[in-house]
Amino acid sequence: MSYTVACDCGKSLPVAATDAGASVPCDCGRAVEVPPLHRLRAAAGEGPLSAGVQLRTMLLRGDLPGTDVCAVCGRKSDGLVRVVIHCERAVVKTGADRADQIGCLLLGLLFGWLVLLRPPREYRVLGEDVVFTVPLRVCDRCAPDLDHPNDLRDALRTVPVYTALLHKYPVARVARVG
Numbered sequence: 001m002s003y004t005v006a007c008d009c010g011k012s013l014p015v016a017a018t019d020a021g022a023s024v025p026c027d028c029g030r031a032v033e034v035p036p037l038h039r040l041r042a043a044a045g046e047g048p049l050s051a052g053v054q055l056r057t058m059l060l061r062g063d064l065p066g067t068d069v070c071a072v073c074g075r076k077s078d079g080l081v082r083v084v085i086h087c088e089r090a091v092v093k094t095g096a097d098r099a100d101q102i103g104c105l106l107l108g109l110l111f112g113w114l115v116l117l118r119p120p121r122e123y124r125v126l127g128e129d130v131v132f133t134v135p136l137r138v139c140d141r142c143a144p145d146l147d148h149p150n151d152l153r154d155a156l157r158t159v160p161v162y163t164a165l166l167h168k169y170p171v172a173r174v175a176r177v178g
C-alpha cells in the first residue's frame with residue numbers, strides 16, 4: 001500500500017508506510033514531513049482503528065485464539081503462547097526509563113530479593129503506540145521453534161483478525177512473552 005503527501009509547492013509525493021514519521025525530499029528542494037502511519041491511513045480512507053477495535057472486542061470476549069489447532073503444524077492442541085504486537089513506535093521516554101533502571105539496580109544491590117517482588121512492567125499506550133498482547137494456539141512441540149519474529153508473524157497470520165492487524169500495521173513488531 002502506498003500513500004501520498006502534499007508538498008508546499010503543490011506536488012504530491014508517493015510515500016510508503018515505512019516512511020511514516022520521517023521526511024521525504026521533493027524535487028523542489030523542500031523536505032516534506034510524513035505524518036504517523038495512522039494519519040496516513042486515515043487520510044487514505046482506510047479506517048485506522050477497525051482491525052484494532054475488532055481485536056480488542058474479541059480479546060475482551062475471550063474469543064481468541066479462536067482455533068484448537070496449532071498455528072505452526074496444524075495439529076490439534078491446547079497449547080498457548082502469548083505474543084505482543086507492537087504497532088507504530090512512540091517517542092520513548094528514555095530519561096524516565098533510565099532512572100527507573102538505576103533505581104531498580106540500587107534496590108537490587110541492597111535487597112536483591114525485593115526486585116523479584118516488583119510487578120512485571122505493563123505495556124501501555126504511549127503516544128502513537130498501539131500495543132496488543134494476544135494468545136496464539138501453538139503446541140508444545142512447535143513452541144520452542146517460534147522465537148524468530150518472521151516465524152511468529154507467519155503463525156499469527158493463521159488467525160484472520162491478527163492478519164488484519166498486521167496488514168493495517170505493516171511495520172508492527174512482534175515478540176513472544178511466554
Ligand SMILES: [Zn+2]
Pocket residue numbers: 007008009010011026027028029030
Ligand atoms: Zn515540492
Ligand SMILES: [Zn+2]
Pocket residue numbers: 070071072073074075138139140141142143
Ligand atoms: Zn505444532
